[in-house]
Amino acid sequence: MPELPEVETTRRGIAPHIENAVVLKVIVRQPQLRWLIPPHLNQLLIGQSVLKVSRRSKYLLLKFVNGELIIHLGMSGSLRVLLSPNPVEKHDHFDIVFANNVTLRLTDPRRFGAVLWQEGELPHKLLKNLGPEPLTEDFSLDTFLNGAKNRRIAVKQFIMDNKVVVGVGNIYASEALFAARIHPLTPVNRISKAKFSALVEAIKYILGVAIERGGTTLKDFVGGDGKPGYFAQELQVYGRKGQSCNACQRELQEIRLGQRSSVFCANCQRAPRR
DNA sequence: CTAAGGACCTGTCGGC
DNA sequence: TGCCGACAGGTCCTTA
Missing domain, CATH: 1.10.8.50 (Helicase, Ruva Protein; domain 3)
Incomplete structure (x- = not known):
């Protein structure tokens, strides 16, 4: 599903709802995506607010004061903002619930997507050797x-x-x-x-x-x-x-x-x- | 270093 | 209607 335009569209859709929002809790229903979702996200994120939602390549980056949450949508993933309670469906693997009643939900039938945590040295290993962004002057x-x-x-x-x-x-x-x-x-x-x-x-x-x-x-x-x-x-x-x-x-x-x-x-x- | 192929996983579709 | 193989937006990893 997602190529860069889809990921950027997703970023623009979710950013206004979750930037500056405070994390209430993280819900992991299926930890095994392409890689295991880090098990301690609740300890890391509860009470922290999202400082910025950015994108590098097809990775979405949620910046927190203590690190960065990296989300990739793989082949079949999508991220949605839910403004009210919403029934959980089969492939809804991951939620971040915010104090402003917004839920960010990752759905991914094929599970080629990823949720990763990076702190300390940035960028993450997976982002380190990427080529230029196509829509910048770095690509020529x-x-x-x-x-x-x-x-x-x-x-x-x-x-x-x-x-x-x-x-x-x-x-x-x-x-x-x-x-x-x-x-x-x-x-x-x-x-x-x-x-x-x-x-x-x-x-x-x-x-x-x-x-x-x-x-x-x-x-x-x-x-x-x-x-x-x-x-x-x-x-x-x-x-x-x-x-x-x-x-x-x-x-x-x-x-x-x-x-x-x-x-x-x-x-x-x-x-x-x- | 390059290049090729497998691997991960579920859902859908076309053919028999 | 049912079963089976092929294929689907990605990309890392291993092997040669």
Whole structure:
């Protein structure tokens, strides 16, 4: 479910409700997510207030005076703010109940998500080696030129590599490559400066628009405020295998790349010559 | 160092 | 209708 726009949408939805709120208690119903939820969160958090809700890559960071709570939504996670009592459902694994009657609830059927605690030295090990944020100036043409040196990896896998740039998952990687008219299999050492430049702009543009639309709702994604995202109707290639290209009407093709499906237009996105 | 593949887990969908 | 395999938004970890 969540790529960067969905995580950012979630951050914006929950922040106004929980920033400066004081933790009343933490409820863990299923501690085994991708990693075990730290067992002593109640001792750490009760009485503390959330100083800030931020985001790094697809990690949500809740800053407290004594450390940082890190939440990742994995593949199927969502976080919601509940303003009134709400029945607990099957995959509601984790709640933070605040003194202002707000509950922050993590739901995650596949349990690839994570809740981690980091204190002392920041950032957390998992955040330490991440590449630049795509929507900042830290991500530029140079990012790609430097990162592509001596590599022949397929461009789709390259832009999904978190050490190169963060936040580009399977949906937006496919969309950005279509926008930049680059075939997903193109080895990165064969991409021109101009094409890389177009790809940088495409990634920034598409992620930006997706955030404006409140993310992409597939299945049941809802932002922190419970509203769905509206980017799905703007997808050009993702999930459109067999349908016709919006630019040239040719039938969109699907290939598998690193065990992920990749839909593209073989006409608009030229196959690499070899 | 790079690259490839498995692993984690549940739900849903298509085919037989 | 039931069963089985394939696949789904992520990414760490192991192996070569």
